[in-house]
Amino acid sequence: MGGNETQDLPVINLSDKNMKPGTELWNSTRNSVREAMEHHGWFVAEYNSFPAELHKSVLEASKELLDLPPEVKVKNENHKAGHGYITMSSDDQPVHEGLGIDQANDIQQCRRFSSLMWPDHHNNDRFCETVNAYAKMQAELEQLVIRMLFESYNLERYTEKHIRGSRYLLRLLKYRRLPNGEPNRKFISHTDKSFISILHQNHITGLMLKSEKEDVWYPFIPSPTKFAVIAGDAIMAWSNDRIKSCYHKVEMESVEMRYSFGFFSFQENMISTPEEMVDKDHPLAYKPFHHDGLLAFYETVEVHLKAHRTMTKAYCGITASSSESVSPPPPPPQPSSSSSGDSREKTASRSSDAISQKITNT
Numbered sequence: 026m027g028g029n030e031t032q033d034l035p036v037i038n039l040s041d042k043n044m045k046p047g048t049e050l051w052n053s054t055r056n057s058v059r060e061a062m063e064h065h066g067w068f069v070a071e072y073n074s075f076p077a078e079l080h081k082s083v084l085e086a087s088k089e090l091l092d093l094p095p096e097v098k099v100k101n102e103n104h105k106a107g108h109g110y111i112t113m114s115s116d117d118q119p120v121h122e123g124l125g126i127d128q129a130n131d132i133q134q135c136r137r138f139s140s141l142m143w144p145d146h147h148n149n150d151r152f153c154e155t156v157n158a159y160a161k162m163q164a165e166l167e168q169l170v171i172r173m174l175f176e177s178y179n180l181e182r183y184t185e186k187h188i189r190g191s192r193y194l195l196r197l198l199k200y201r202r203l204p205n206g207e208p209n210r211k212f213i214s215h216t217d218k219s220f221i222s223i224l225h226q227n228h229i230t231g232l233m234l235k236s237e238k239e240d241v242w243y244p245f246i247p248s249p250t251k252f253a254v255i256a257g258d259a260i261m262a263w264s265n266d267r268i269k270s271c272y273h274k275v276e277m278e279s280v281e282m283r284y285s286f287g288f289f290s291f292q293e294n295m296i297s298t299p300e301e302m303v304d305k306d307h308p309l310a311y312k313p314f315h316h317d318g319l320l321a322f323y324e325t326v327e328v329h330l331k332a333h334r335t336m337t338k339a340y341c342g343i344t345a346s347s348s349e350s351v352s353p354p355p356p357p358p359q360p361s362s363s364s365s366g367d368s369r370e371k372t373a374s375r376s377s378d379a380i381s382q383k384i385t386n387t
């Protein structure tokens with residue numbers, strides 16, 4: 026695991042009604058967000074600007090969905106890796122599963138998804154409305170973080186275009202302890218390939234977040250109003266390495282099921298490092314790139330490299346020899362065959378529990 030563990034999570038309250046742009050409270054919160062992202066690569070948002078029942082209802086919706094038989098869940102095919110059905114098993118038992126709902130903030134996409142999962146049910150409205158309301162709430166939180174971060178770098182002129190070009194993936198995840206009673210450590214340390222990821226969950230612990238500057242693992246303490254906001258590989262490149270993408274993993278020991286909700290933002294516009302991010306201490310480190318191109322590239326690298334953010338450097342990094350001419354890396358293949366909110370290792374075989382891991386659509 027590496028590093029020590031500590032309990033003092035960096036928590037930032039993002040739901041104060043008085044926190045309007047331009048106020049002192051906004052400015053100090055904005056500065057805390059930037060500081061935490063640069064120091065740790067993540068922070069915990071205390072956020073309650075949504076109906077309290079939404080956490081409960083998205084949890085019920087997840088259970089209902091993930092309880093479907095595997096032959097139904099695999100129907101959620103998506104040519105974008107990590108957007109479909111993901112499963113890992115131990116002793117032939119699924120111990121980790123995830124289903125992605127691409128563009129879940131769009132009700133039509135939720136309807137398309139639910140009619141695939143429940144073709145015989147005429148009434149999927151409740152499921153659709155729940156996941157859609159949940160994704161919209163998460164998108165608001167993500168956009169609040171983007172607004173604050175961009176402003177903290179005096180880059181607010183890019184905010185609206187960035188938000189308009191954002192695409193969101195909601196992934197509903199379920200974890201159980203291994204059949205032999207051992208803790209589930211299948212979800213190994215990795216960085217997400219998103220711009221920003223937001224993780225939220227039920228009451229079962231297990232998520233660990235590594236602090237970039239402290240080299241310490243923090244166990245996330247769940248609550249319905251606590252969200253782990255973490256930097257993905259794309260924001261690392263955009264920020265010219267001022268914000269490093271966050272290594273995180275799941276180690277869960279409970280006999281009770283752990284459910285979590287991953288919300289991942291991706292950028293449709295070309296991503297290029299603003300010149301304000303470059304100075305003599307921070308020479309330009311990345312070429313402009315397409316997010317989908319980065320995701321597609323990650324799909325081509327060897328399994329043991331996928332979890333590592335260093336691959337972003339390999340894709341669009343500027344090395345001493347390439348710094349002379351900054352030409353963008355190739356765009357993604359058409360139609361886009363990219364993506365994923367994560368890049369967990371696909372075949373993390375460990376002799377102790379004979380992991381057999383199957384990932385669909387990745």
Ligand SMILES: O=C(O)CCC(=O)C(=O)O
Nearest residue numbers: 198224232285287366367
């Ligand atoms: O279950 C969690 O809390 C983590 C999920 C995650 O890291 C991912 O889906 O990339």
Ligand SMILES: [Fe+2]
Nearest residue numbers: 216217366367
């Ligand atoms: Fe992740």
